[in-house]
Amino acid sequence: xxxxxxxxxxxxxxxxxxxxxxxxxxxxxxxxxxxxxxxxxxxxxxxxxxxxxxxxxxxxxxxxxxxxxxxxxxxxxxxxxxxxxxxxxxxxxxxxxxxxxxxxxxxxxxxxxxxxxxxxxxxxxxxxxxxxxxxxxxxxxxxxxxxxxxxxxxxxxxxxxxxxxxxxxxxxxxxxxxxxxxxxxxxxxxxxxxxxxxxxxxxxxxxxxxxxxxxxxxxxxxxxxxxxxxxxxxxxxxxxxxxxxxxxxxxxxxxxxxxxxxxxxxxxxxxxxxxxxxxxxxxxxxxxxxxxxxxxxxxxxxxxxxxxxxxxxxxxxxxxxxxxxxxxxxxxxxxxxxxxxx
Numbered sequence: 010x011x012x013x014x015x016x017x018x019x020x021x022x023x024x025x026x027x028x029x030x031x032x033x034x035x036x037x038x039x040x041x042x043x044x045x046x047x048x049x050x051x052x053x054x055x056x057x058x059x060x061x062x063x064x065x066x067x068x069x070x071x072x073x074x075x076x077x078x079x080x081x082x083x084x085x086x087x088x089x090x091x092x093x094x095x096x097x098x099x100x101x102x103x104x105x106x107x108x109x110x111x112x113x114x115x116x117x118x119x120x121x122x123x124x125x126x127x128x129x130x131x132x133x134x135x136x137x138x139x140x141x142x143x144x145x146x147x148x149x150x151x152x153x154x155x156x157x158x159x160x161x162x163x164x165x166x167x168x169x170x171x172x173x174x175x176x177x178x179x180x181x182x183x184x185x186x187x188x189x190x191x192x193x194x195x196x197x198x199x200x201x202x203x204x205x206x207x208x209x210x211x212x213x214x215x216x217x218x219x220x221x222x223x224x225x226x227x228x229x230x231x232x233x234x235x236x237x238x239x240x241x242x243x244x245x246x247x248x249x250x251x252x253x254x255x256x257x258x259x260x261x262x263x264x265x266x267x268x269x270x271x272x273x274x275x276x277x278x279x280x281x282x283x284x285x286x287x288x289x290x291x292x293x294x295x296x297x298x299x300x301x302x303x304x305x306x307x308x309x310x311x312x313x314x315x316x317x318x319x320x321x322x323x324x325x326x327x328x329x330x331x332x333x334x335x336x337x338x339x340x341x342x343x344x345x346x347x348x349x350x351x
Contacts, residue, residue: 188269196261196295199244207238260287268303278308285315293317
């Protein structure tokens with residue numbers, strides 16, 4: 010009985026081994042089939058990529074062809090669209106090579122350049138461009154005319170302003186002369202001082218770029234320049250020129266001129282900062298008389314270290330150091346100080 014069981018089991022083991030061998034063989038066949046399918050898939054993928062590349066190239070060539078058709082319609086008109094009636098057979102298509110096409114393309118490019126250079130191309134775009142350029146030319150002509158009118162108007166305005174400024178300048182000189190004479194006599198105890206407008210002719214050579222364009226080169230031109238001449242006459246002296254005065258006298262003359270100018274159109278107040286620094290004691294008194302006269306029409310704020318000038322002030326402000334070493338601002342009204350002193 011055991012022997013029979015053993016033989017039966019042996020038979021089953023053999024059958025199982027045969028089934029396993031068969032399964033292994035079938036698995037190998039499936040692996041080979043899988044490999045074959047992968048190879049086929051790669052071939053199809055490559056073919057598809059190649060088709061996509063050709064499709065892109067064809068799209069670019071189509072776009073380029075359409076652009077050339079548009080450019081050709083601009084140059085020779087819509088007659089170029091008759092290419093659609095041209096038929097190409099397969100035999101003819103096989104005979105046309107790429108090199109021949111490129112040669113024909115180059116010929117067409119040369120023909121287009123000749124058409125553009127000759128200006129014989131007829132199309133709606135050319136007429137449209139001509140119309141636009143004509144309208145722009147008319148617009149610019151109108152703008153140029155307006156500019157010419159504006160230029161003439163500005164020239165007239167400049168001439169009027171120049172005349173008005175010249176008149177007001179001369180009137181101002183006359184007014185300044187009156188005040189200058191008064192301040193000068195007050196400063197020097199007599200004498201006279203006056204201003205005169207002088208005109209000097211100056212020649213210059215050469216020309217501007219516009220003048221060079223019209224052939225005016227190295228030509229002498231005369232320019233009129235106005236200036237101011239100061240004439241002074243000191244009492245008991247024969248000096249007539251400003252350069253012949255001493256330093257103090259020139260300072261006093263300058264101060265008198267500045268004060269005279271300020272009195273032509275008096276400001277509400279004046280700030281004088283150390284204008285008397287270069288004056289001696291005698292001239293400081295004259296300077297004090299001048300600022301007293303000047304204060305009748307303007308309020309003066311004077312920064313000075315001159316005792317004579319300070320004595321003419323109504324209110325005196327000073328900075329001093331107190332006992333604690335800190336700076337203090339002191340003010341004194343001379344009218345109240347005099348009454349208290351009495």
